[in-house]
Amino acid sequence: MDEERIEKLREKGIAPTIQRLVVLQYLEESTTHPTVEEIYEALKGQYPTFSKATVYNTLQVLTQAGLIQELTIEKEKAHYDPRPDIHHHFFCRRCHRIYDVEIDCSVVKRGMVEGHKIEMVQAYFYGLCARCREEGDA
């Protein structure tokens, strides 16, 4: 059930509309850090009048509320992550998959770098992923 999800939104003062619940559910069930386009394409069939503007609006609302986070790992388009906590990511240049990476960095924990107060962190590793490395070369 999405009772949990409804509660999650209510706690942040966000009206739990069907559209918002569907976007949040899709994100939470995904592991790929999807883009707006991917979210929209996946959900538009399910809901006839569903609009891309709503996807943008919803993701903005959820991000601002700290329920999800936005990744700028690709220059061209934003990706979205159902996990709002600080964690790192790996982007494969071959298959374009985005992996979560579990590392804990002492600097992040300290909350300060060179006198600057850290409020958010994004760390992106780029290269060739394990899966792609096993297959063909380069």
Added chain:
Amino acid sequence: MDEERIEKLREKGIAPTIQRLVVLQYLEESTTHPTVEEIYEALKGQYPTFSKATVYNTLQVLTQAGLIQELTIEKEKAHYDPRPDIHHHFFCRRCHRIYDVEIDCSVVKRGMVEGHKIEMVQAYFYGLCARCREEGDA
């Protein structure tokens, strides 16, 4: 003199045209991690027929050659960094300044994370910079 700069380009097989030298020099003398717009605005007066397309082309060539690097620290627009080596950055939400941050991360040094081969790294810290913190609050 820009003899050094000419040599730098030649080593990478890049023809040292005036436009490329001027862009590279501007970048090397900057400390702000400028955008295409900023680079173009700063240089267009200096060179009458200078074009924004050339700035885009040049930055792409220099980035691919590994002479500079591109930062996706802001979703809206790319910033450019004369230092091609791995180092981290801090972005101030108040003044929008981008600071270099000198940290060395053991994961980066190892060159591997969870089976994925690391070829490049971008780590972005966001928050309130030292300068802004001293001044007004929030």
Added chain:
DNA sequence: TTTCAGATTTAGAACAAATATAAATCAAGA
């Protein structure tokens, strides 16, 4: 129940960064 007001959704226009295109210019070697 009906009415109303504010929030939300929606379609499409507008915007901005970046890329693609094709003509003009340049530079080096024959």
Added chain:
DNA sequence: TCTTGATTTATATTTGTTCTAAATCTGAAA
């Protein structure tokens, strides 16, 4: 000097995102 390929340039196009204004929905008040 002529030729050829690389580079620059102006402009058009593309793409992701934001803005706008009308339509729709929802919940409270009458």
